[in-house]
Amino acid sequence: MLNMKLTDIKLGTSGIAEVSILGKGSKMQTVRLSKLDIREMKRRFSGGTFLFETIHGNRYSRTNVAKQIGELSERVLGRHVNAHLFRHSFGRT
Numbered sequence: 001m002l003n004m005k006l007t008d009i010k011l012g013t014s015g016i017a018e019v020s021i022l023g024k025g026s027k028m029q030t031v032r033l034s035k036l037d038i039r040e041m042k043r044r045f046s047g048g049t050f051l052f053e054t055i056h057g058n059r060y061s062r063t064n065v066a067k068q069i070g071e072l073s074e075r076v077l078g079r080h081v082n083a084h085l086f087r088h089s090f091g092r093t
Helices: 035-045 062-077 085-089
Strands: 008-010 014-021 028-034
Touching: 008 035, 014 035, 014 085, 028 035
Parallel strands: none
Antiparallel strands: 008 014, 014 028
16 A cells, blocks of 8 residues: 555546555455545545655655554554554454
8 A cells, every 4th residue: 555656546437446456465456445535535645646655755664654553552542553453453342
């Protein structure tokens, strides 16, 4: 997802956007999102080339994102959560 360029997002006519990503085993996967979700992500992250990019226009590194997740989890949850645990616990109560 960190390598996703704005040009990778294909907006369809039915209110659904398709994004091709390189998945597990180097297989191309298609992810479908609503156009509203895509618009909101573009508004929040406002990248010029990449969907998620730094203020200098570079893509975020995995290391940087992992560090930010750890720091934010300590501040919000009071304990360190790594990116892998965060991925598997999303949406659970």
